[in-house]
Amino acid sequence: MNALPALLALIATVLYLSVAIAVARAVARRQAPSRAPLLALLALALLQHGGVMYGLMIQPGGLHFGFFTIAVLHAWLLAVLALLVNLHRPVQGIYLVALPLAAFELSLGVIGHERAPVPAPLTPAVQGHILLSLLAYSILSISALQAILVSWQESALRRHRRGLLLALPALQTMEKMLFELIALGFGLLTLAIGSGFIVLDDMLAQHVAHKTVFSLVAWLIFAILLLGRHWRGWRGRMAVRFTLIGFVLLLIGFVGTKFVLELVLARAAS
Incomplete structure (x- = not known):
């Protein structure tokens, strides 16, 4: 994998974990998490993640749906849904479980992508x-x-x-x-x-x-x-x-x- 997608994946992973940690710290202090800054950080993470996903999925002959590519796509969809849920109603607690999972799947997909066999179009x-x-x-x-x-x-x-x-x-x-x-x-x-x-x-x-x-x-x-x-x-x-x-x-x-x-x-x- 090129250096740029790997860097974008690293930035997205750090941002996902930062949002989850911010919520965990607020919960530990018995404080309500700040909604707007968390939404902004999550939106920025999704942009980086989207760049990685585009590079992995768009292949000659159409979309690539290998196991690790699907992990990256599912992680992105999970984070998007967490964002949309919080735009609808403030449920910052969902970041505690959704975003670490998204960070893990993104990292797994990027690390394993190079070794995965390429499926037929x-x-x-x-x-x-x-x-x-x-x-x-x-x-x-x-x-x-x-x-x-x-x-x-x-x-x-x-x-x-x-x-x-x-x-x-x-x-x-x-x-x-x-x-x-x-x-x-x-x-x-x-x-x-x-x-x-x-x-x-x-x-x-x-x-x-x-x-x-x-x-x-x-x-x-x-x-x-x-x-x-x-x-x-x-x-x-x-x-x-x-x-x-x-x-x-x-x-x-x-x-x-x-x-x-x-x-x-x-x-x-x-």
Whole structure:
């Protein structure tokens, strides 16, 4: 990799971690984090990260969707969603989990990119399906992080720990945002699965069967959760458990399958 993308990745990583540390210090001091400076730092980090992502993804013949490139893209989407969530409502606490994860994925993608095998070119329709799947996965990723925050917030309220609460809105608002994110992610996941059956020759072929099965089971979990919320008023621990179970299934199906196919089996065959 050229020096410039590596430098941009380093700057973005430092900025991500700086925002997370600033929130952690404010929580430790039982102070409300400053919103505007954190948004500005995060926006600057996203610009640097975007430059790295562009260099890795844009390849001769179309977009490149290798395992490490997807890690960089998912990290960017995760940070963008954290920014958008905070533009909608002040939820600086989400920086504590989203941004260290984004920094890790960005670093992993940049370090591993050079050693990764180059996959065969994909048709525009398949590229669109992958981007839609990534967007759904990213929104459900931020939903899982939101669920973790809801769990932490409930625990902090029971134990009368005020620090974390200053970085979050009211618990009822947090739960409302959680289900808004889940509903959006569920809708995109539905479109992604549907588009897969249309643009892929065989969604149950050997190399994508595990991904398809895990995605369908995750879709069912999120569908049950949304129905339970609508008909039974599910919230709290029930919502957190279903959200995390559904996300773990997606993680195994999407990331786990791609890791095994590209890095384990491909290298074993070479």
